[in-house]
Amino acid sequence: MLTISHVSKTYENQPLLTDVSLTVGAGETICLLGASGSGKSTLLRIIAGLEPPEAGRVLWDGADLAPIPPHVRDFGLVFQDYALFPHLTVFENVAFGLRMKSNTKTQKHKDMKQNKRLVSSSLGAFVVNPKLSERVAEVLELVNLTDFGNRRVTDLSGGEQQRVALARALAPHPRLLMFDEPLGALDRTLKEELLHELRAILHRTQIPAIYVTHDQEEAFAIADRILLLHEGIILREGTPADVWSDPQSAWAARFLGVGNVIEGKMNGDGRVETELGFLRPLCKHNHVVGERVALLLRQGRKGGRVARLKMSVEDVLFSREQFEVRLGGGIVIQMVRPPKVGSKILVTFRVECLGHA
Amino acid sequence: MKFRILPAVLFLAVFFFLPLARILTLTLTLNLSVLTAENLQRAFSVLRFTFYQAFLSTILTFLLGLPSAILFARFDFRGKSLLRALTAVPFMLPTVVVAAGFNALLGPRGLFSFLFPLYSFQFTNTLTAILLAHIFYNTTIVIRIVGNALTHLDPRLEQAARTLGADSKHVWWNVTLPLLRAPLLAAGLLVFLFDFTSFGVILLLGGPQFSTLEVEIYIQAMHLLNLPMAALLSLIQLLCTLAFSALYSRVVTRSLVPTTPKPSSSRLPKTIRERILVFGMFFLLFMFFVLPLVSLPIRSLTRLEADLGQRGEIQYGLTTDYYTELFINRRGSVFYVPPIEAARNSLGYAAATVALSLALGFPAASALVHPNRLTKLLDPLIMLPLGASAVTLGLGYIITFNEPLTSAHWILLTSPLIVPLAHTIIALPFVIRTLQPALASIPERLRHAAAALGASPFRVWQTVDWPILSRAVLAASTFAFTVSLGEFGAATLLARPDYPTLPVAIARFLSQPGGLNYGQAMAMSTILMAVTLVGILLIEKMRLPGTGEF
Numbered sequence: 001m002l003t004i005s006h007v008s009k010t011y012e013n014q015p016l017l018t019d020v021s022l023t024v025g026a027g028e029t030i031c032l033l034g035a036s037g038s039g040k041s042t043l044l045r046i047i048a049g050l051e052p053p054e055a056g057r058v059l060w061d062g063a064d065l066a067p068i069p070p071h072v073r074d075f076g077l078v079f080q081d082y083a084l085f086p087h088l089t090v091f092e093n094v095a096f097g098l099r100m101k102s103n104t105k106t107q108k109h110k111d112m113k114q115n116k117r118l119v120s121s122s123l124g125a126f127v128v129n130p131k132l133s134e135r136v137a138e139v140l141e142l143v144n145l146t147d148f149g150n151r152r153v154t155d156l157s158g159g160e161q162q163r164v165a166l167a168r169a170l171a172p173h174p175r176l177l178m179f180d181e182p183l184g185a186l187d188r189t190l191k192e193e194l195l196h197e198l199r200a201i202l203h204r205t206q207i208p209a210i211y212v213t214h215d216q217e218e219a220f221a222i223a224d225r226i227l228l229l230h231e232g233i234i235l236r237e238g239t240p241a242d243v244w245s246d247p248q249s250a251w252a253a254r255f256l257g258v259g260n261v262i263e264g265k266m267n268g269d270g271r272v273e274t275e276l277g278f279l280r281p282l283c284k285h286n287h288v289v290g291e292r293v294a295l296l297l298r299q300g301r302k303g304g305r306v307a308r309l310k311m312s313v314e315d316v317l318f319s320r321e322q323f324e325v326r327l328g329g330g331i332v333i334q335m336v337r338p339p340k341v342g343s344k345i346l347v348t349f350r351v352e353c354l355g356h357a
Numbered sequence: 358m359k360f361r362i363l364p365a366v367l368f369l370a371v372f373f374f375l376p377l378a379r380i381l382t383l384t385l386t387l388n389l390s391v392l393t394a395e396n397l398q399r400a401f402s403v404l405r406f407t408f409y410q411a412f413l414s415t416i417l418t419f420l421l422g423l424p425s426a427i428l429f430a431r432f433d434f435r436g437k438s439l440l441r442a443l444t445a446v447p448f449m450l451p452t453v454v455v456a457a458g459f460n461a462l463l464g465p466r467g468l469f470s471f472l473f474p475l476y477s478f479q480f481t482n483t484l485t486a487i488l489l490a491h492i493f494y495n496t497t498i499v500i501r502i503v504g505n506a507l508t509h510l511d512p513r514l515e516q517a518a519r520t521l522g523a524d525s526k527h528v529w530w531n532v533t534l535p536l537l538r539a540p541l542l543a544a545g546l547l548v549f550l551f552d553f554t555s556f557g558v559i560l561l562l563g564g565p566q567f568s569t570l571e572v573e574i575y576i577q578a579m580h581l582l583n584l585p586m587a588a589l590l591s592l593i594q595l596l597c598t599l600a601f602s603a604l605y606s607r608v609v610t611r612s613l614v615p616t617t618p619k620p621s622s623s624r625l626p627k628t629i630r631e632r633i634l635v636f637g638m639f640f641l642l643f644m645f646f647v648l649p650l651v652s653l654p655i656r657s658l659t660r661l662e663a664d665l666g667q668r669g670e671i672q673y674g675l676t677t678d679y680y681t682e683l684f685i686n687r688r689g690s691v692f693y694v695p696p697i698e699a700a701r702n703s704l705g706y707a708a709a710t711v712a713l714s715l716a717l718g719f720p721a722a723s724a725l726v727h728p729n730r731l732t733k734l735l736d737p738l739i740m741l742p743l744g745a746s747a748v749t750l751g752l753g754y755i756i757t758f759n760e761p762l763t764s765a766h767w768i769l770l771t772s773p774l775i776v777p778l779a780h781t782i783i784a785l786p787f788v789i790r791t792l793q794p795a796l797a798s799i800p801e802r803l804r805h806a807a808a809a810l811g812a813s814p815f816r817v818w819q820t821v822d823w824p825i826l827s828r829a830v831l832a833a834s835t836f837a838f839t840v841s842l843g844e845f846g847a848a849t850l851l852a853r854p855d856y857p858t859l860p861v862a863i864a865r866f867l868s869q870p871g872g873l874n875y876g877q878a879m880a881m882s883t884i885l886m887a888v889t890l891v892g893i894l895l896i897e898k899m900r901l902p903g904t905g906e907f
Binding site: 045048049050069070071072073074075076077079081083084085086087096097100101103168169172 | 511513514516517518519520521522523524527531532535536538
């Protein structure tokens with residue numbers, strides 16, 4: 001089990017990660033979700049051992065990984081632009097980790113039993129291990145690239161390259177898999193297809209995984225647990241459903257696109273004065289009179305505090321199954337039937353309190 | 358517009374391709390008698406040594422250049438840009454200056470044997486001297502080509518290998534090195550080509566027993582007056598350089614290095630081992646590149662031994678005698694004129710070279726800016742002199758213009774004009790390649806805008822073209838000037854004895870006995886080095902960003 005404990009890192013005197021703690025359990029896929037520059041890639045590089053943290057520790061099953069160099073951590077890392085070795089074929093790319101592993105193993109054996117193993121290990125270097133090619137074929141099948149072994153990686157399409165990158169990371173049986181925006185460079189349909197495959201593979205292999213992305217749809221689709229990273233701080237942690245139903249901060253609600261976030265001034269009688277009029281949310285925390293408060297307006301949700309507002313239609317956009325209706329005050333709602341631009345309509349919102357704005 | 362390239366092409370045809378063709382015909386048709394067993398054996402042994410020393414030099418250059426390339430690509434340290442500039446200086450220095458510099462440091466009259474007489478060793482006339490000078494010259498090529506590739510190599514490839522279980526040794530051998538194959542090969546071929554065609558260094562530092570193709574061509578042509586044999590050797594030389602050049606451009610066009618738009622950042626050395634390595638490399642490089650360059654002016658200002666014919670008390674210490682002596686016409690000296698005349702000749706030749714190469718290069722470059730079928734065809738032809746050896750060129754001139762059939766030929770060869778003609782051939786590719794990007798960088802719309810605002814064609818040129826071009830013209834002129842000033846190979850064959858150039862005079866002084874002659878060689882070399890350094894500085898200042906790579 002991976003534990004990150006109070007990790008901090010700065011870049012050119014700007015805080016990049018501040019006191020980040022998280023755990024990844026057996027077979028669990030967690031997703032670090034955040035805008036670019038939020039420090040998520042740096043966290044992956046710290047876990048992989050490619051960069052040291054400035055404070056805090058990275059632990060595996062309770063043991064500190066600080067003295068362990070990246071090549072013996074057994075963590076797989078899949079890069080955004082795949083980082084495939086252009087001078088090697090698909091087979092050789094996938095076999096790379098296996099070869100390196102057997103190298104270090106024979107090295108260890110050599111160190112332990114100096115002369116005994118020398119003959120057999122020096123022989124092994126020249127023959128392609130049948131076990132090795134078996135494993136390569138196995139993972140290539142897993143990623144649906146069965147007959148691609150002899151192809152040059154430079155001739156492959158983006159999706160195929162991504163599959164090779166996944167196979168390469170999977171082949172040496174890593175104890176943890178990390179994905180750094182793995183589907184960022186692909187188009188939408190291919191992204192969805194690969195996302196489902198990846199989800200299936202992670203479920204089947206039961207390898208714990210950390211998935212980094214800035215795309216909330218990707219995160220919701222793949223993660224058992226989501227961690228929202230904003231300016232180096234973990235703002236919210238939970239299952240996708242939890243995070244969606246209770247984002248807990250204005251930034252999280254805006255970033256996830258949960259609903260309409262508006263700001264207002266707390267009034268004496270528990271009401272909030274906004275551009276849309278006085279609204280009465282249910283707040284968990286006590287707010288002082290005059291404090292700026294962020295409110296989340298979810299359209300058509302039952303339960304909780306409800307507000308019925310009469311609003312003017314400013315624009316109507318076609319959006320797949322529905323129409324996106326832009327109302328006064330920057331409010332956006334979804335409607336099955338498009339209203340007329342310029343008309344006034346009555347909308348029901350559930351009003352939630354997101355705390356201090 | 359496109360026919361502006363023709364003067365340059367015509368010039369090349371007469372003064373480059375015709376001489377080469379004459380070498381070819383002389384060997385192949387007229388003088389089959391040259392193909393005797395003895396001659397062929399001689400040619401073969403010369404060829405073998407040429408390959409041998411070039412191969413050895415290349416290996417040794419990489420031995421220093423590869424760690425240096427890694428040093429520059431991966432680490433930050435104080436004085437980095439200074440060291441990088443320092444390692445690049447030798448590449449533009451005249452061969453005589455480099456030879457004189459090493460001589461001043463390690464030669465029999467050099468500073469080392471004066472300071473450490475017990476450890477003095479034979480340096481001049483050894484293979485070591487040749488190899489050392491070649492490393493001095495070409496390390497910068499490895500640093501530039503391989504270092505650049507290493508900086509722009511996608512760092513995530515190495516990181517991917519690390520996470521897949523490769524330790525730093527395996528990363529280097531299995532990922533980094535294979536990815537650098539093309540730049541390594543390109544740098545290797547270029548270094549080999551320069552070592553293969555090296556002339557001045559071998560003649561001046563190696564002495565008579567080391568004969569490469571270039572040196573042998575010179576000896577056969579000038580000392581043994583065996584022009585057919587020299588022509589045969591030139592032909593072999595031409596074929597070899599042509600093959601290497603073709604191989605080089607093949608490697609360059611086919612290279613595939615996965616690069617990143619954001620170069621991987623170099624970092625400060627962290628561990629103690631890294632610090633020691635970085636400091637050690639810095640010290641080694643600094644000493645290796647600074648000592649020969651510094652020894653030269655020091656040695657030119659110190660008296661360490663008796664002058665020729667000087668008896669009695671010898672005065673040691675600082676002196677400016679070697680400089681003042683340059684202006685005196687002494688009986689029994691190497692020249693019949695004050696040695697400083699050589700400097701005046703060189704300046705005159707250099708000025709003529711600048712004028713001629715600009716007159717030919719400017720129209721050619723402006724024609725090449727708008728590529729069409731004609732210019733595309735002629736472009737590689739114009740660049741061809743880059744790969745030709747100066748000695749071969751000189752030999753070609755001697756063969757072509759040495760026939761007393763027409764008086765025009767004879768006048769040409771005996772007139773001092775022949776040297777700047779050869780120098781123009783050598784400088785022209787540089788001049789064109791310096792002017793071309795500047796000409797191309799002037800947007801046509803700017804001219805149209807100026808014209809639309811009411812500027813006359815001359816005003817347009819004056820206000821739009823000239824401000825951009827002036828820097829490039831100055832850089833190109835300086836290029837031509839320094840190339841001509843330092844050129845040694847063609848000048849040794851073509852300069853008339855009573856009109857020596859500066860490098861020819863230095864070589865003559867170096868080969869004479871006596872402390873005064875040696876000191877004058879040092880003084881002249883120092884002057885030449887100073888002028889060249891100023892030239893290099895000017896070119897660096899005037900160069901458009903992103904141009905002028907190999």
